[in-house]
Amino acid sequence: MSQGEYKPRGKLITFEGIDGAGKSSHLADVAAFLGNHGRTVLVTREPGGTPLGEKLRELLLHQAMHFETEALLMFAARREHLERVIEPALERGDWVVCDRFSDATYAYQSGGRGLDRLKFVQLEQWVHPHLQPDLTLLFDLPSVIAGRRIAVQARDLDRFEQERADFHERVRHAYLERAAAAPQRMQVIDAAQAPEVIRKLIQETIARHCL
Ligand SMILES: Nc1ncnc2c1ncn2[C@@H]1O[C@H](COP(=O)(O)OP(=O)(O)OP(=O)(O)O)[C@@H](O)[C@H]1O
Numbered sequence: 500m501s502q503g504e505y506k507p508r509g510k511l512i513t514f515e516g517i518d519g520a521g522k523s524s525h526l527a528d529v530a531a532f533l534g535n536h537g538r539t540v541l542v543t544r545e546p547g548g549t550p551l552g553e554k555l556r557e558l559l560l561h562q563a564m565h566f567e568t569e570a571l572l573m574f575a576a577r578r579e580h581l582e583r584v585i586e587p588a589l590e591r592g593d594w595v596v597c598d599r600f601s602d603a604t605y606a607y608q609s610g611g612r613g614l615d616r617l618k619f620v621q622l623e624q625w626v627h628p629h630l631q632p633d634l635t636l637l638f639d640l641p642s643v644i645a646g647r648r649i650a651v652q653a654r655d656l657d658r659f660e661q662e663r664a665d666f667h668e669r670v671r672h673a674y675l676e677r678a679a680a681a682p683q684r685m686q687v688i689d690a691a692q693a694p695e696v697i698r699k700l701i702q703e704t705i706a707r708h709c710l
């Protein structure tokens with residue numbers, strides 16, 4: 500495409516799911532799949548995606564804090580991410596694949612921590628009143644299976660991974676509640692399947708909804 504030639508606004512695709520759902524394993528594949536369909540793709544993540552966002556990520560994953568502080572910091576990181584990374588990419592016609600977005604705040608801070616739903620809605624309306632992902636892939640599976648996947652990884656757990664099973668079940672339930680309320684945007688993927696089965700499902704879902 501020549502310099503200055505019109506390019507339609509890009510699309511925002513987000514991945515969601517409880518810790519250990521297996522979503523991060525598919526980010527590179529999706530970027531390559533979209534690249535093979537002529538899209539310029541930016542892969543990013545939340546919390547994070549900017550130098551400030553990555554500093555906030557470290558605090559969020561390791562520093563004890565009030566659950567409302569946690570929600571506010573997630574949206575603070577998101578505001579910076581939208582301003583400096585996501586919106587500019589979409590405006591220049593690039594597609595953005597983001598590992599988590601506001602559905603995670605709904606699921607973890609509202610579903611998991613008990614943040615008042617109205618406060619979540621107020622934050623979402625403040626930070627991105629006119630933007631929702633074009634497609635969200637929700638990697639769903641029982642928390643016990645996800646927990647087993649994390650347990651075999653020999654590494655320290657972050658604040659969220661350290662939470663007990665009932666927390667992750669509340670997060671899972673909140674994600675499914677969110678998906679039921681937005682069936683066009685959120686597509687549920689059975690994440691307990693083999694990676695190659697999931698990979699094919701992801702490509703079929705993106706082709707059906709976005710290409
Ligand atoms: N379909 C699958 N079947 C079995 N194991 C899987 C599958 N997908 C991923 N895994 C394994 O589960 C672990 C977690 O995968 P991954 O990091 O992609 O999850 P995640 O959803 O990004 O988790 P988090 O959000 O906590 O980063 C990894 O060790 C990965 O190899």
Ligand SMILES: Cc1cn([C@H]2C[C@H](O)[C@@H](COP(=O)(O)O)O2)c(=O)[nH]c1=O
Nearest residue numbers: 518545546573599600603604607608659
């Ligand atoms: C965006 C967002 C994330 N979280 C939680 C979910 C995860 O436990 C961590 C992110 O780390 P990962 O590498 O993606 O697993 O943060 C949250 O609680 N609220 C949010 O809005």
